[in-house]
Amino acid sequence: MILKYSNIDPEKSSKDEIIEEIKRLNKIKDDNENLQMALKIFINSAYGAIGNQYFQCYNTDVAEAITAQGQDLLIYAMKSINKYFKDHWHKDTKLHSIMGITVSSQVINDVTVYGDTDSVYVSFEEVYKTVDVWHNEKYDPIKFIQLIYKNRLNEYFIKTHEMYAKKWNTENLHDFELEAISYSGIWLAKKKYVLNMAWKDGGKDGIYFEPQKKIYTKGIETSQSSYPQFARDSIYNLIKYIFDNGKDFDITVFMNKIKSIKSNFKLQNIENISLSRSLNDYEKYVLNDRSGLQLESKCPIQIKAAAIYNFKLNSSKYKNKYNLIKSGNKIKYYYVKGQSKDWEVFGYIQGNYPIEIAPDFDYDTMFEHCILNPINRFMDVIGKVKIPSNLVFTKSLW
Numbered sequence: 001m002i003l004k005y006s007n008i009d010p011e012k013s014s015k016d017e018i019i020e021e022i023k024r025l026n027k028i029k030d031d032n033e034n035l036q037m038a039l040k041i042f043i044n045s046a047y048g049a050i051g052n053q054y055f056q057c058y059n060t061d062v063a064e065a066i067t068a069q070g071q072d073l074l075i076y077a078m079k080s081i082n083k084y085f086k087d088h089w090h091k092d093t094k095l096h097s098i099m100g101i102t103v104s105s106q107v108i109n110d111v112t113v114y115g116d117t118d119s120v121y122v123s124f125e126e127v128y129k130t131v132d133v134w135h136n137e138k139y140d141p142i143k144f145i146q147l148i149y150k151n152r153l154n155e156y157f158i159k160t161h162e163m164y165a166k167k168w169n170t171e172n173l174h175d176f177e178l179e180a181i182s183y184s185g186i187w188l189a190k191k192k193y194v195l196n197m198a199w200k201d202g203g204k205d206g207i208y209f210e211p212q213k214k215i216y217t218k219g220i221e222t223s224q225s226s227y228p229q230f231a232r233d234s235i236y237n238l239i240k241y242i243f244d245n246g247k248d249f250d251i252t253v254f255m256n257k258i259k260s261i262k263s264n265f266k267l268q269n270i271e272n273i274s275l276s277r278s279l280n281d282y283e284k285y286v287l288n289d290r291s292g293l294q295l296e297s298k299c300p301i302q303i304k305a306a307a308i309y310n311f312k313l314n315s316s317k318y319k320n321k322y323n324l325i326k327s328g329n330k331i332k333y334y335y336v337k338g339q340s341k342d343w344e345v346f347g348y349i350q351g352n353y354p355i356e357i358a359p360d361f362d363y364d365t366m367f368e369h370c371i372l373n374p375i376n377r378f379m380d381v382i383g384k385v386k387i388p389s390n391l392v393f394t395k396s397l398w
Contacts, residue, residue: 070117073164077120077176078112080160084153085111085127095152099144102133114187120176121185124148142181142198142208149178177201183211184243188377192219196243212243221374228273231370234261238375247382259391261371266363271353273366274332277302282327290314293342305333305347312346312357322354335369337362364389 008021049055051063090106107126114121124145139147157176165172182195197214199206215236217223222232222239241257242249265273285303288294289310299307306325313322325331325347333347337360346359368389376386 073174074115074117074120076164077157077161078115080156081112081120081122081153082110084156089127090130092152095148098151099139099147100134100136101131102135103130104132105130113185114193116191119179121187141183145181146178146199153178182216186239186242186378186381188220188381194218194220194239194378212240215240215243221370226276228275228370230265230268230273231374234265234371235374239378242378242382247384251384255387255391258372258375258387262367262391265367265371270334270358270361271332271351273370274334275302275370276330276332276350279303279306279325279329279331280327282306282325286310301345302331302333302347305345306331308343308345309347309354309357313354316357318354318356321356322352323349325349335362335365336360337365 006021006025008017010018010021013021047063047066050057050059050066052058085107086109090103092103096103107130109126111122111124111127112120113123124141127148128141128144154177158172161174161176162172165174179201180195180197181199183198185193185195187193195216195218196212197209197216198211199208201207217236217239220235221227222236224232238254238257238261241254279302281300282303285296285299286294286307287296289307293307293311295304295307306329309331310324313319313324330350331347332350332353333345336344336346339359343359348354348358372387372389379386
C-alpha cells in the first residue's frame with residue numbers, strides 16, 4: 001500500500017527509510033494540528049472579544065449574528081438530510097442500482113436525531129427497513145451507510161451547502177464528512193450522550209469495533225474526573241449492559257446488578273468514593289470558620305464542605321497534624337450521615353483523610369448521588385421506570 005501523503009513506497013523501502021518517513025509524516029501532522037488549533041483559538045478569541053463590552057470593537061449585533069448563523073446552518077443541514085430521505089431516497093433508482101437493492105416504501109419520519117454545533121446524528125434504522133430486495137448481498141448496516149454516503153450523501157452535502165452559501169452571497173467552506181457510525185446511542189441532553197461505536201474514520205478504511213467494545217461518552221459522569229472512579233466504572237458497566245441487551249432488557253437482572261454494585265460500594269475506602277473538586281474563591285464565600293461557621297448565601301457545596309472541615313479542625317487538637325484548606329487546594333468531599341442541611345457535607349485535602357474529626361460517611365446518599373441518579377437519567381429517556389433509592393423491587397412498577 002502506498003500512503004497518500006508519503007514520498008516512499010513502504011513495500012520497496014528499508015526499515016530505516018520507513019522509520020524516517022514516519023517521523024517526517026508525524027512532524028507534518030503535528031505542525032498541521034498546531035496550525036489548526038492556533039486558528040481555532042484565534043477565531044474563538046475574536047468572537048469572544050467582539051461580544052465583550054470592554055473591547056474597542058465591541059458589537060453585539062456581530063456576536064449574535066455569528067451564533068445565529070451557526071444555528072441556522074445546522075438547522076439547514078438537518079432539514080436537507082431529512083428532505084433527501086423522506087422525499088428522494090425511495091425514488092433514487094440510480095443509487096439503488098449502484099447498491100444492488102430495490103426500494104419501494106418511503107421514509108416517513110425524520111432521520112436526524114440530534115444536532116450540535118458542527119455535527120448531525122442520523123438514524124438509518126427506518127432507511128434500512130425500506131429495502132425490499134437485496135439483489136447481490138444483504139449489506140450489514142455499517143456498509144449500507146458507507147455506500148449511501150460515498151455514492152450520494154457526500155455529493156448531496158456539497159450541492160446543498162453551495163446553495164446555502166449562494167443564498168448568503170459567500171463561498172461555501174463547509175464540508176460534512178462521515179466521521180463515525182454507531183450501533184446505537186442514548187441522548188440525555190445537549191452535549192450529553194453515549195454512543196455504542198461501530199466504526200470511525202481513520203486510516204485507509206477506518207476503524208471497526210465489535211458491539212459494546214467501544215462505548216463513547218460525552219458530557220456524562222463517566223467523563224468527569226470529579227466523580228469517583230468506582231462510580232464512573234459502575235455507570236459505564238450499567239450502560240454497557242443496556243447496550244448489550246437493548247431497551248427491553250430484563251429489569252430484574254439490572255436491579256440485581258445495581259444491588260451488587262451498592263454492596264461493593266460500601267466496602268470501598270472512603271477516599272475512593274468521595275467526590276473531587278478544585279477549590280476556588282474560598283475567602284469569598286466563607287466569612288468565619290474559627291469561632292463559628294458563617295457562609296455567604298449561594299455558597300458552592302464544595303466550599304461549604306471545606307469550611308466545615310476547617311471549622312472542625314480549628315476546634316480540635318489536630319491542627320498540627322492536618323493542614324487547613326484554602327483556595328487552590330484539590331479536595332474531596334462527601335455527604336454526612338444524620339446531619340442537618342447546614343452540616344450535610346464534609347471535605348478534606350485529597351490524600352489526607354482526617355479520620356479523627358471526620359463525621360460518618362452517608363453511603364446511601366452518596367450511592368444515590370454518584371451512581372443511582374446518573375443511571376436514572378438513562379432510565380427516563382429510554383422509557384423505563386426509575387430505580388427507587390431503596391432498591392426494592394416491586395413488580396407492579398414494571
